[in-house]
Amino acid sequence: MDYFSWCIIVAGFGMAVGAVGPSLGQGLAVKSALEAVARNPGASGKILTTMMIGLAMVESVAIYVFVVAMIILFANPFTEHVLTLLAK
């Protein structure tokens, strides 16, 4: 059972570490976009559209981490192997 507690720990810790970078990046992107809109409110539509694409691109890194965490938790390919080893 030690294996499964490690799975949970790794999933949670990986999500925590993986969320740091994208959130910093998204914060920087929104900061620059807001500054640009404040300087030139006329271009706000174009800036916001580009920012949304950029944010989604940055966010996909966090999404990969989430997918990996979900695979570790719910669809772990080694679960059966470990269970057969445990049953021995």
Added chain:
Amino acid sequence: MNHPFLILEWLAKQLPLGMSPEQLDRYGYFGHVTGVWMVMLLLIGVGLLTRRRLGETPGALQNAAELIVEELERLMDATMGPKGRKYFPLIATLALFILVSNLISLIPGFAPPTANINTNAALALTVFAMTHIIGVREHGLSYLKHFTGPIWWLAPIMLPIELIGHLSRPLSLSLRLFGNMYGHEVVLMIFFALMPMLVPIPMIVLGILVALIQSFVFTLLSMIYIAGALEETH
């Protein structure tokens, strides 16, 4: 994450579809496939209804349809240029389909088909194949120049990089949509388990935003990929 009650699952168990309940339990009932078919029927039905009521004085349906088509065309002209008009059906289908399948989870008893990796992989692979088909049709053999970079002696370095870049597109497209929609489902489930009243509502509002943005991003990225295949090498 399982929904407590899904209308399509209930229907699949009620109707004699050639599968016994044991088989349904064993193989699953393929909620994403039935969901996709339902969204398709919904879109086709609304489209046919709109076409039948087409007239000089637009009704409510025609007004809405014209608004959607005009906005999409404006966006396409801004991102793809005049050459992109040919591919309007593909892009508009993707946009409407993903938007409706994302938003269908707002109706109680429905799960979004896009919260399953298979649906998104199908959509992303369609876009992936279409970009290359369009590229080959537009440029012929010189489409290969897209992969070899600007200078000929850099080609051995550029080719693997470009190949990996192109192959990662369907992966990132499908995983982004899947992760967002599935993550939203998981968050909703956890909040619902913590407290079934009022607490999930802010998450649902956030989910509407996520659904809109993700369908927009998917459409825009497909447009950018197709525009990249259309443009001349430099």
